[in-house]
Amino acid sequence: MALNFHQLHIFYTVAERGSFSAAAQALHMTQPAVTMQVQSLEDYFGTKLLLRSTKRIDLTEAGAALMPFAQRSIELIRETDSTMSKFTRQLKGRLQLGASLTIGEYILPRLLGPFGQxxxxxxxxxxxxxxxxxxEEILNHQLNFGLIEAPVNHPDMHMEAVMSDELQLIVPSAHPLADAGEVTIDQVLQYPVVLREQGSGTRLVMEDELRGKNIDPRSLNIVMELGSTGAVKSAVEAGLGVSFVSASSVKHEVALGLIRTIRISDIRFKRQFYSIYLKSALLPISAVTFLSFLQERDLQQWL
Known part of the structure; x- marks a missing residue:
């Protein structure tokens, strides 16, 4: 019997998930099949790798020694897929992903056309x-991966930056600052502000940058908190306040003269968008190809 990657992947998933049943669900296998593959790996090495009990799975000393090699093998396969995806043009299949609001509503729709070509x-x-x-849907294996606007920390998730973005100040066309080519953040803070809800990626980036300038976000004159970028834009257009949104989300309103974007001289609201997926999962080659497309193309030509 020869050592193979499939067995290492199964062993790693069992150890990460802490049970054969959870690993079977993650790998879309039956529990007996997972157990058999782990036993075959133990037979190959001639030693026990996992200590089984009714409540949990623990690594033996040999299993703990094998874990970093199993993890590296998964990472190597991912790197291999990423490299070879550049040469593949006849991929077929269905790609399922989740996208947070700004990415899903304003960024990806402009990129899916070029990708589809x-x-x-x-x-x-x-x-x-x-x-x-x-x-939640990634953990429940309902999605392959997701694209999000702010970093997260989860022990089962792999996260990687895939795109960059920048928030811009937007004001209604009749606002006192509308004709200013550039303003300071102190000037902006004199006016009412409309923001996304607490916890949104857009708001987290804005608040972090303000703190970096020793400005307490609580000092903002927040007159309204809204649950979507579209609602924020409508509120700004109606003259209820100024806001900070992704530049890609207001191209239409700017072109129609409904909203103005203004540069702030002493602060930049730059951010990264991230892909997230399970550490123990191997993404389908179609997903790897899509993520490589986002990382390696000049996306600004479409945004």
Whole structure:
């Protein structure tokens, strides 16, 4: 019997998940099949790798020694898929992903067309939801991966930056600052502000940058908190306040003269968008290809 990656992947998933049943669910296998593959790996090495009890699975000394090699093998396969995806043009299949609100509503729709021209046989099913919902569906194996607007910390999740973005100050067209080519953050803070709800990726980035300038976000004159970028734009257009949104989300309103974007001279609200997926999961090659597309293309030509 030869050592193979499939067995290492199964062993790693059992150890990470803490049970054969959870690993079977994650790998879309039956529990007896998972058990058999782990036993075959133990037979190959001639030693026990897992200590089984009614409540939990623990690593033996040999199993603990094997874990970093199993993890590296998974990472190597991912890197291999990523490299080889550049040479593949006849991919087929359905790609399921989740995207947080700004990404799903304003960023990805402009990128799916160019991606579809390069890979016409891949169909994409995208759910637009908040970060917590995306993580829940990934953990429940309902989505391959997600794209989110702010970093998260979860022991089962792999996270990687895939795109960059910048928030811009927006004001209604009749606002006193509308004709200013550039303003300071102190000037902005003199006016009412409309923001996304607490916990949104957009708001977290804005608040973090303000703190970096020793400005307490609680000092803002927040007149309204809204649950979507579309609602924020409508409120600004109606003259209820100023706000900070992704530049890609207001191109239409700016072109129509309904909203103005203004540069702030002494602060920049730059951020990264991230992909997240299970550490123990191997993404389908179609997903790897899509993520490589986002990381390696000049996306600004479409945004």
């Amino acid at each position: 390069e890979y016409p046989h891949i169909t994409i099913s995208m759910k637009v939801m908040n970060t917590a919902q995306i993580m």
